[in-house]
Amino acid sequence: MDTVVVGFDGTAPSVNALEWAAHRVAKHVAQLRIVTVGVADDDPLLDVGAGGVQQAHVIAPSAEIVASRVIGKMPQALLAAAAGATLLVIGAHRQRPVRAALAGWPPLRLASRSQGPVVVVPEDWSDSAGPVLVGIDDDDSSASAVRFAAAEAERLGLRLLLLHAWQMPSPTTDGAFAYLASPLEQKAVHRRILDDLRSEVRAQHPELNVEGALVQGAPSSALLSEARRCSLMVIGTHRRSLLEGALLGSVAQDTLMGSRIPVCVVPS
Structure with missing residues (x-):
């Protein structure tokens, strides 16, 4: 069975990424794994995964959806958590300042280092049936x-x-x-x-x-x-x-x- 991993931190871009991934697994049998990354065990970001599972179940009620808590730094921790997955999905703010390119714009940095396909969902995405x-x-x-x-x-x-x-x-x-x-x-x-x-x-x-x-x-x-x-x-x-x-x-x-x-x- 395919595994789709979503990087989730509760922000608007990550919510869009979660919605895109949930729509995909709703149309195709796959496991959806929601990964939250924190720098320590008490990082509050680690607690948002449960809410993400509830949101995804609204879109894909029959899908297998699980939450994973990972301790580490981005993007290495998320890439390690997605190793072997069919697809890694992340959200992104569009058209950040150009300086982000030289500093390492996170979505581009993550996509360039991933060994598998990475889907970057923009914050202003809306669902479509186009080609x-x-x-x-x-x-x-x-x-x-x-x-x-x-x-x-x-x-x-x-x-x-x-x-x-x-x-x-x-x-x-x-x-x-x-x-x-x-x-x-x-x-x-x-x-x-x-x-x-x-x-x-x-x-x-x-x-x-x-x-x-x-x-x-x-x-x-x-x-x-x-x-x-x-x-x-x-x-x-x-x-x-x-x-x-x-x-x-x-x-x-x-x-x-x-x-x-x-x-x-x-x-x-």
């Missing part, structure tokens, strides 16, 4: 994300939307010659990437409604724009460091801080 959106990269870094998204869409009875964003490459210079592929040539290459993957997913999930979207533009902007009509966004990760993410503008950082729907980060 599951997954970002497709040029390399194989999104393969795990696609597998997870397809299984999730099939499990929940939702459509799957594969989005592949592409941009024109910079010209290459070889002596006195410079070559720049035409936009039509580049678009054809990326169309084949999307179409091949769509055919592959359809073959593996014949009952699943699989759609494709090819967008010219930055991946994070394309994902955030398309997410307006979706219920969940799934992205892969290259496991870059936080500093590299801040300097290079990682898709994970941009989407996590800007998305109004839950984002699932799936490690390669």
